[in-house]
Amino acid sequence: MDELNKSEEGKKYCYKYPHPSVTTDCVIFGFDGAKLRVLLVQRGVEPYKGRWALPGGFLKMDECAEDGALRELQEETGLEGAYIRQFHTFTAPERDPRERVITIAYYALVRMQEVKGGDDADDARWFALDEVPQLAFDHDQILRKAEQTLRQQIHFEPVGFELLPEQFTIKELQNLYEAILGIRFDRRNFYNKMKRLEMLEQLDGTVNPSQKKEAFLFRFNKAKYEELKQKGFRLEF
Amino acid sequence: MDELNKSEEGKKYCYKYPHPSVTTDCVIFGFDGAKLRVLLVQRGVEPYKGRWALPGGFLKMDECAEDGALRELQEETGLEGAYIRQFHTFTAPERDPRERVITIAYYALVRMQEVKGGDDADDARWFALDEVPQLAFDHDQILRKAEQTLRQQIHFEPVGFELLPEQFTIKELQNLYEAILGIRFDRRNFYNKMKRLEMLEQLDGTVNPSQKKEAFLFRFNKAKYEELKQKGFRLEF
DNA sequence: TCAAAAGTGTTCGCTATACACCCATGG
């Protein structure tokens, strides 16, 4: 069924039944130490020319969607092998005014510090989640779904650490969890909880100049986390 | 880009770049009172002729994936408007030996009692999850992912109730949660928990003939659940 | 009358939550 034929005109791929185009779009999350941010690109062509949109592109015929998303991500941020997760496929028939396009959406968690692109004077920019303008296509909806998925995922895996630099303070970690979950924690309870979980490793250094008091630096102890997970252990926030 | 052209040969849809076929597959879960089951269909044509597979089919150009999955589900079980959720899209380039096919996978939660198909003497059958044979294509992988997603989803929404008949006993409810989560609960603690949650409504009737003692019937109180959810309330199991 | 299934508590320990105190630093 649906045999593929290269037609004699060249550059034409023909099918017995119509096929949609398939793209991958990527919601790239970053964290600036206080707020969650998302990397958007400005469209240079119609439709929605000038509007901000999620980076993405067409799926190649010999790559799986994840490879496609990683490729797009690499092109946009320069990052190789970033943490990405597929979260939903968007298929509304009219979501692209030109033709039928379905998009397999991924979210990526990256350290903003390691991203080369996204500077000003570029067509890409980091937006705080509460400052995102109206986006092209159905990308508003995709973004909301990504946020929602991230909020759920954080209950099962410590995904937050993908967003933090190698070393971080407790306060930064708390800010991150608060930003993702949209709730506030008591500073002391958060500290106690982290201590009990034993997933953090305190480093020698202290930092935070321009503040009142120096703050300890921590590092996520992945080995310890894996060990705890083995023993049947649920992440609760 | 990629303008769609009906070629002059008729019945041919041509594109500048190759397009994959898009299907929806559906993991239909049911519950027989003791075990989780999944509805499979036996393939009548090559490839994988004779193998069991997930029901599914091609996405039409004017329907979104959810409508496509509902349509397939209706055709297979006769059920209208069942509870379905998209959980993953499978895109490995070689997952179908004929051509590039990506599938948007849904899981459905249905009451086995209400399903007409799936009887013997049919090409569809309910399999207990631990008796599923090797499936066609990558459907084993899809099924595993569906189970995993269901296990996670039950922490956020009382999805289990979609699988139970209108009226059920506490024991059946417990069996269901145990089947989904793969763990055992203490009968009394489970009862206490349900009582505290106030999501169940006890009915007048009692049943369970052929057992030792009569058991109360309950019904899920959706209004109460929605009310609790409003007040910020986390489902924990 | 006994075993098996089902309704209903009780107790204990841990964790979430609320809250307090001390130290360091810059103005």
Place this chain on the structure above:
DNA sequence: CCATGGGTGTATAGCGAACACTTTTGA
């Protein structure tokens, strides 16, 4: 010297987990 931020502790309430007693019914 005091306001602010940060490290650490304590008390209480509520939930999870382990466990006991009673009732009903079929063999």
